[in-house]
Amino acid sequence: MVRRTKEEAFETRESILDAAEKCFHEKGVSRTSLSEIAQAAGVTRGAIYWHFQDKADLLDALFERIQLPMAALNQAALDASATNPLERFRELLVAVLKRLESDPSSRRVNEILLLKCDYVEEPCTQKKHLQSMNRHHDDNLKTSILLAMASGELPANLDLDMALFCTHSFIYGVLHQWLMQPQQISLVERADDVAATLLDMLRNNPHLRRKGT
Secondary structure: OHHHHHHHHHHHHHHHHHHHHHHHHHHOOOOOOHHHHHHHHOOOHHHHHHHOOOHHHHHHHHHHHHHHHHHHHHHHHOOOOOOOHHHHHHHHHHHHHHHHHHOHHHHHHHHHHHHOOOOOOOOOHHHHHHHHHHHHHHHHHHHHHHHHHHHOOOOOOEOHHHHHHHHHHHHHHHHHHHHHOOOOOOHHHHHHHHHHHHHHHHHHOHHHEOOOO
16 A cells, blocks of 8 residues: 555656646746646646645756666766766766757756746746756766866866866757757767767867966
């Protein structure tokens, strides 16, 4: 009985996430109410609040859900004891880019986060939420870059702040540009080239070196 109850709770949570993904994608985050999500999921608002605090919590859960299949690869990219950290970072980036095109759910959630979140309401909770997510991603990127510098795969005199800023901008720019114009290139076919371009920039661009070194 307890096991079945847990299974039912999981199924309800997944139904709510499926409905939130659909509603957010169709209407945008700020224009979607929790009542609309509840109706689409076939549950009550109370059921939503049982599993999630608010819309920001739903966004978090949606993003975590599309990351789950790559959790092991993501952990490997941050493993200080493993060899070739830059290669592991490259593999993770390639996987992310390919999945954006090949997995409809991943594409919808990224469209929600990058194209369908509004930043004009007061207080702007969505903007604060995404800023928090960006800081978390920057922490992971910083760890990967530092590991690659320590292993000798990136120059020891790399300007870490500049490299972090450019890497974050490059990745988010690629995601945003492809979502806006997916007909330009196939990420499934060209993800390796995109990742290689970023790594070449980090390895070879003289403007990413600390001044005076």
